[in-house]
Amino acid sequence: MKSVKKLPLTDQCHHWTHLGEVPWDLQKYWQQRYTIFPTYDDGIYMTEDAWYGVTPEPVAIYLVYDFVGFISPRKRTVIDMFAGVGGNAISLAMATEEDGYTPRFDKVIAIELDAATLACAQNNAAIYGVESKITWVLGDSFKFIELLTQSPSELEEDLRVDLATTAIFASPPWGGPGYKTDEIFDLSTMEPYNLVTLHEAYKAMDHALYLPRTSDLRQIAKLVPDNVKIDVVQYCVEGASKAMVAYIPAAVDGPVGDTADQSMS
Template sequence: MSKPSTRHSPSFTIEPAEKLELTDECHHYQERHEVNWDIQKYFAQRYSIFSWYDEGIYMTDDAWFGVTPEPVANHVANDMYEIDSKKTTLVDMFAGAGGNTIAFALSGRWERIISIEKDAATLACAQHNAEVYGVEPGAITWVHGDSFEYLDSLKHRPEELHPGIRADTDATVVFASPPWGGPGYRTDEVFDLHNLQPYNLDQLHAACSPMEHALYLPRTSDIRQIAKLAPSGRKIEVVQYCMEGASKAMVAYIPEKGVTVADT
């Protein structure tokens, strides 16, 4: 009689997430009186954030502060449709409640979308919301983990990643809509991106490079700081995204390093 195998399946530092259940931190608020005072203004704009909100959209209280309004998310996804067709994988560094990820999935542009969220309850909301919007199962590979750790492994130690979330960096674009905490981003006429918290401009750029990446930033961000990130011989496109006549954010589209104008 043969002995039972003592071999173990390989372990990986980061793996795809399973379907997570909604928790007590996940809410579908229906009336203003249910909502904490500090998110009431966002709740009032809920149909601009998710037009299908009444179909059963769930969010954590923290997620209200960072979600991209749906018209802006759709516009960004449409603009990113024009990126070099050889780029077939999109990594969304900060999934949040799923606004951008859902727009990317519904655009049909990407063969693979890898969407990362550090908070389990927020990720559960994002997965649920993608289902509400009719995103095809398997169109998004969700990751519960730290996006900086993921990108570092992807670039330097891909064997540490589960095969389902490995990607060819030459064919990958990174989208980052980070938290905007920090002094002055709401009030400064020109916002110093070194004050962005908890991740500043240099940290975000270093994590995404050398891949092509798009950074979703405050509307008053210092363009001079962004311009310094341009690879030699290249330019950075910066787009202001407006809704109802008011700018909501800017996106800096940063080319990959190592590609010259003659190559494009």
């Protein structure tokens, strides 16, 4: 698996400037474009699917503060498993130490399965001046983790990161029916990757999961032993929750000894 340089925008990548250009089912999302990306008019590109899943910038920025507080200062690399059009990868790449200048992460790896979506992410990151600070991977992030943990020599050198100094951020597709209407969303039915699938893949490292706001907290709590606590934070925009994030420390019996605080509340 290799990192990729700049991919071309395709005809699946759009920068709509008038309501009339926008498919009817996306119009309500496009109306919120300045909340999602305040820099929209600078040339933000989206795929049609990306409108449903992108993390709004205010949430992405705030979330990075929590993420950085959750992981140990030793974690200098972050992997964004589902980069989409860059909503989170951009904020992670822009994160600084308290001096407001030194980058918080030495390396940000952003993985995305769909080439057109990744091209949008690279375009959008360039608007924020962080395109070259991100290592872009076009491919399956589960395959990436498998290679990283089991046969790192199959990854090119700049992707062979040290698990002990790496944390994971994952905003998977929520897919399937029901997450909008269910009072409590059953994370075992989340498609195409359910909660346990995600956690099993990431548990060797501290990881943050960006999940539907009504996700079943009992299912999240069951991922870890009773003496380990998970922080769960709801992120709101204009008073309405957009999502919850579960901050899950690395399993103590995993290959990584340096976990985040094991007694979080």
